[in-house]
Amino acid sequence: MxxxxxxxxxxxxxxxxxxxxxxxxxxxxxxFIPILSFNASRWLEFPPPGWTLRWYEQLFTEEQWIGSIWNSVKVAFLVTASAIVLALPAAFVLVRGKFLGKTALNAFFASPMIVPVVIIAVALYGFALQWGMAGTLFAFVISHLILALPFAIISIGSSLQTFDIAYEKSAMICGASRVQALLHVTLPSIRPGIIAGALFAFLISWDEVVLAIFMATPSLQTLPVKIWVTLRTDLSPVIAAASSLLIGMSVLLLGISALIKRTRK
Amino acid sequence: MVAATEARDTATTELARQGRTLLPALPALVFLFLAFVLPVWVLFLRSFTEPATGLGNYQSLVTDSVYLDVLVNTFFVATAVTISTLLLAFPIAWFLVIVPSRVARMVFAVILLSMWTNLLVRTYAWLVLLQDTGAINQFLMYLGLTSAPVPLVNNMVGVIIGMTYIMLPFIVLPIHATMSTLDPALMQAASIAGAKARTIFFRILLPLTLPGISAGCIMVFVMSLGYYITPALLGGVRDMMIAQLVAELIQKFLNWGLGSAAAFILLFITLAIYFAYVRLVGLVRPT
Structure with missing residues (x-):
């Protein structure tokens, strides 16, 4: 009852x-934040005394803000591509492989999700300083990829788990080579998992704050780093506009992933 | 002799086969090893070698009252956040199980959206909402509940409100996952047998949901221990947590030895709780 x-x-x-x-x-x-981003008051008064697009104008014209948006986009695309390239073969091994220590390997691939991000961040910061990588695109991609990879592997792996290997085998019995069967039968079937993995890898990179703060230099920042640095000095409404952009991206990508799930059913 | 060689040969071919099976995972393995394991290992070593070889860094962390306060603070916040998320999450999970799936889907969409919205953005939103001139204080004053703004930010209250917000999805999902597998007929049977609602709740529903509750609580507690951004922005100077200490020691004071020792105390506590949990309850698959 x-x-x-x-x-x-x-x-x-x-x-x-x-x-x-x-x-x-x-x-x-x-x-609240998207509403606030149109607030005419410099001091984010509530209720707003008037409405304006000024903060968006500043966001999209000021060199530092628009530059950080582009950096975020570049890093996120590179992370997504690398995550899929690394995760796809790894997921096959984890789902289909029969070998000793499979559980341990699974745990190892998930371990970046357990270790507090701040520890990964300072550890990589030490490396970046030592090898002169601080403030490079490379350092951003490497660091974000550590967090994105487990999600991509899990996403592709769960899709592969539900795929019946008999289809692949029957394609091979019908004369397809192993590579052909993989490319034309298996990969198209697990595409939803790959796309979901890619979406989440993108979103993780696009949203990453802690690692990015440690990889950034004043000359190379991603959007969350720029927000963080600005936040430490004042609560400028441009931050609200930038935040709305980040929220918009989450809504968009989650919407796409929901659509994919629905069409899959 | 021949048998031994044969056995060795099959063992070798078996090893070779396993090696070949693992080959496709090699790039990802090598990447994680070079970019994750190695840097963390080097950091670990630095906690024993800088500025002098030995356990000096760990010693000052566990004896200096400034650092002990940070540790106590960290545990206090994590405990408070775990309790407040549990009190909210249990009724939400229950609601999600009993309502028609159309309604549940809508609530899930809100939970997922909140979970996947940028951490910094959510924290910033609370900073603006909770400040003296913010919407919440304005509203309280409009209602006449208070005449002057209540300090809701730059203190522990702000940290707990913000962290509860961020952690809520991580506990609703496991509790819901467990509760949704329960058979309603079980409770109906108890009711027919004459049990009161109270008894059914405490003797059936709550104990059967316990695996989900404990998984969610552990997750929230452990994640809260290592949080950096939210306490740094919503807390005051005196509310520092251990992740902030790590970040500040290293980034601001360049004290790598002490900073990495603090990082490993955090890592050790985190892993100890996880392993203790897995030992006691077994591995719970996140849903």
Missing amino acids: LLTLQRMGPGRYVLYAITAIAVFYLLLPIV
């Missing part, structure tokens, strides 16, 4: 109320 809606009695209204409050709590920042 406690898990059946009709029989739960008035207690269910308590659940409704708490969930409603939680949904409001979860949505508040995501809705």
